[in-house]
Amino acid sequence: MFDTHSSIISHTLANADAPHVRQHDFLTAGTEVTFLDTGVIKFEPNTACDTSLVISCAVHGNETAPIEIISRIIDDLLAEEQKCGQRILFILANPWSMVAAERFVDLNMNRLFCGQWQHQDLTLKEVKRAAKLEAYVANFYAEEPVTVTQRFHYDCHTAIKDSARARFALYPFVADRKIPDSQKAFLDQADIQTLLLQQRAGNTFSSFSASTQQAQSFTLELGKVKPFGENDLSQFSGIDGALRKLISGDALPNRSARPVDCFSVCHEIERTSEQWQFLVADESANFAEFLPGQLIWQDGEHEYRVGDEPEYLVFPNGQVPIGQRAGLMLRKLS
Ligand SMILES: O=C(O)CCC(=O)N[C@@H](CCC(=O)O)C(=O)O
Ligand SMILES: [Zn+2]
Numbered sequence: 001m002f003d004t005h006s007s008i009i010s011h012t013l014a015n016a017d018a019p020h021v022r023q024h025d026f027l028t029a030g031t032e033v034t035f036l037d038t039g040v041i042k043f044e045p046n047t048a049c050d051t052s053l054v055i056s057c058a059v060h061g062n063e064t065a066p067i068e069i070i071s072r073i074i075d076d077l078l079a080e081e082q083k084c085g086q087r088i089l090f091i092l093a094n095p096w097s098m099v100a101a102e103r104f105v106d107l108n109m110n111r112l113f114c115g116q117w118q119h120q121d122l123t124l125k126e127v128k129r130a131a132k133l134e135a136y137v138a139n140f141y142a143e144e145p146v147t148v149t150q151r152f153h154y155d156c157h158t159a160i161k162d163s164a165r166a167r168f169a170l171y172p173f174v175a176d177r178k179i180p181d182s183q184k185a186f187l188d189q190a191d192i193q194t195l196l197l198q199q200r201a202g203n204t205f206s207s208f209s210a211s212t213q214q215a216q217s218f219t220l221e222l223g224k225v226k227p228f229g230e231n232d233l234s235q236f237s238g239i240d241g242a243l244r245k246l247i248s249g250d251a252l253p254n255r256s257a258r259p260v261d262c263f264s265v266c267h268e269i270e271r272t273s274e275q276w277q278f279l280v281a282d283e284s285a286n287f288a289e290f291l292p293g294q295l296i297w298q299d300g301e302h303e304y305r306v307g308d309e310p311e312y313l314v315f316p317n318g319q320v321p322i323g324q325r326a327g328l329m330l331r332k333l334s
Pocket of ligand 2: 059060063157158
């Protein structure tokens, strides 16, 4: 599918703007492989399976460690060195931002899902791609055989800032949603001990699959943003192993999951105007603690102060465009 010295990373980088010719092949073991679009490849085993699994990365093109991990898994599946026991759709979401080594080119793609792309300039590449990715994911789930009873989506990212908690997962908001034990076991296997529960509907890729496709979906923050070739992939062995196990169709080890520390989003910080002031230090790490009463932002007579118990900040970024998220304030759940 890729030439012998290539990988999905180099193919995606070299073909970001090339028209894609859909390819279709069978591996020796009977697994059907469909190369649907640049950076989008589907594996379907010829044995009965119970899970449809979407694994995405590169929604932000400079978040390279998950792209490297996932590319290796794809190589191993194609070489039949990794067992394929479930249906999987792999997505390298934003080829142009990978080429530019930037978070995005025109628009933050992870704010374009759940149909948000419809309200943007439809000539922009990231806008068109978000629409296509929604369709690929919806079709992938719609075409699943009757044996499939579970839909999962892991959207893999790395964070801009250092973090007091090396890895964490975000669980998109869907009313009355509860995390099944199987997902807790997956997070444990992936060495992810921190979980953020979103409290309102979002327009991220994981929100799309959770709210419109009934998938168990997570955004996974797996480490820190680094350029291609500069990642220490040994720090990503947890997610690598957990994904490989899931893909193989073998049961996760039967150990009880270590407890996950849960945080609930209590305030979404938005940059509201040119005058808006973010009153936290630029170098604040993810999960920095702020004490009751502390002023976090101010815009004229509007402000946000920490409530009556400590709060924690993730994704602080005062440089976002007006109207966009500049961080999330969290409360730790007991
Ligand atoms: O480190 C940062 O500031 C951003 C890292 C990142 O891309 N995070 C995702 C989280 C998506 C979610 O809320 O589920 C994003 O901002 O899109
Ligand atoms: Zn990201």
